[in-house]
Amino acid sequence: MNSIITVKGLTKTYKKVDAVKGINFDVKEGEIFGFLGPNGAGKSTTINMICTMLKPTSGEIIINNYDAKKQKDEVRASIGIIFQENTLDGKLTANENLKLHCRFYNVPKNKREKRIQEVLEIVDLVDEQNQRVEEYSGGMKRRLEIARGLLHYPKVLFLDEPTVGLDPNTRAHLWEYILKLKEKEGITMFLTTHYLDEAEISDRVAIMDQGEIIAIDSPASLKDQLGGDIIELSTEDNEAALREIEDKMETVEVKVEDDTIHLKVESSDAFISSFIKTLEIPITKLNIRKPTLNDVFLAFTGRKIKE
């Protein structure tokens, strides 16, 4: 597949902070590319540089074959972006907001109304389109912004934390819309999130921390790289249990966090039956699971992504 975005040696230094420290990556045409990382990792800074809204300190960005530093207008016409913060005009109705967007992006006059209805349908706001946006709920506003981002058929749609501040139900719905879109339009999507489950829907994930990309791959192979299964348990005496485990058993990794022991093992099926028989300290809690992206993040940084 062709790369639609190529980023080389990209850095951004604010007065005091090195927000982005020389990152390299590319995004393939038609994929969902996820940026996962904790607050302050540099996700928004990166997106804003790719979208021509922020001047890189150094580095190269090619998007849809245009140079984001020199061919700003061409880049702008190729992309749609849902910013982290609200950018709708509350005093205008949804329909008026969308109409303005069509005009900003030179959507042909005779196609405007049809496209507006089309995107409103995708996000289920047809009946509310003549209400002023200030009367909308947070979720409706977010949906409207997504609809607006699609209006000019962008090659790449950027979504910077599209679901932040929404309740789980609305979040789930929003992702339905986004996936529906991807299926229907085949748009390349570039999203950032610090919700792990949301990163899972990406074809590929870049894990970002403190201005650096520490891993890029599909969620499945990231987890496979980690290998094995994870067993979490609590016992009546964690200290003693830990000693016992380290003495007697074949584990890949052992970690204690709060009052839970985390074991990483090659295969839980082989391990667990003998484990339960051998361990003398009574177990109070036991949980076996596959690694998540959080475990990947933990493995790379030694910290958890705060949810």
Place this chain on the structure above:
Amino acid sequence: MEGILAIWQRDLTKFFRDRARLFGSFSMPILFLLIFGGGLSGTMETMMSGGFGEESSGFNYVEFVFPGIVAMTLLMTAIFSAMSVIEDKNYGYMKEILVSPISRVSIAVGKMLGAATVSTIQGVILFLLIPFLGLSYSIISLIQVIPFMFLLGAALSGVGLLFASMIKSTQGFQLIVQIIVMPMIFLSGALFPVSNMPGWLDVIVKLNPVTYGVDVMKKIMIDVDSLPQTVQETMGLHITVFGRTVSVFEEILFILAFAVIFVAIATISFKRAHA
């Protein structure tokens, strides 16, 4: 082009939806009309007839001050309308504009035309007071003056755009506006003649676009030529720069140049803006 129209139309739509702003902005001009029209006109007219005797009878001070008060309304609303740029930044909408492929010049021009239109509308609404003030401008002159009001409004909104690009909060903007608006009015000849100002004040008068705007408006609205030469001079109708009397054409050219310079500055500020 479409981008300019879109930005212009958005600001107009929002202006008409905001009734409070529409009516709130009339309190100042009406207050000034009461003071300068009712209060001062008697004094001024007595002074005139005292000084120039019979030949200045028929001189009506309110007729002179009314175009000035319309210009004052233009100034205030043009600059205040430019504040929409700050609001757009604070409410995030400016990002939607800046990330779109509209050229930065179009953004500046759209914003300028929006503010100019709003101020012209406010100015024209003041015409409704004409019959109540006992004035009698010809309808034709009132129609003729509108394009020049628009031009002045455009130049002045350029000043507003400049401040809007430098200031982050609407409160800060209002403060600056208050500091700048009063001198621009008082040093323009809008309310009283400024033909004999001391050195540095005279420089401000001659650089102030309101000076020329008001002069053009007066020359269109008032039948200046029928007034005695002495009255024309006392009322400051012959503006001289470097000892030369400027023509109406030159005045218009100055305002136009002023507008172009400020729209260029605004364009640069939008180019730099990385919301």
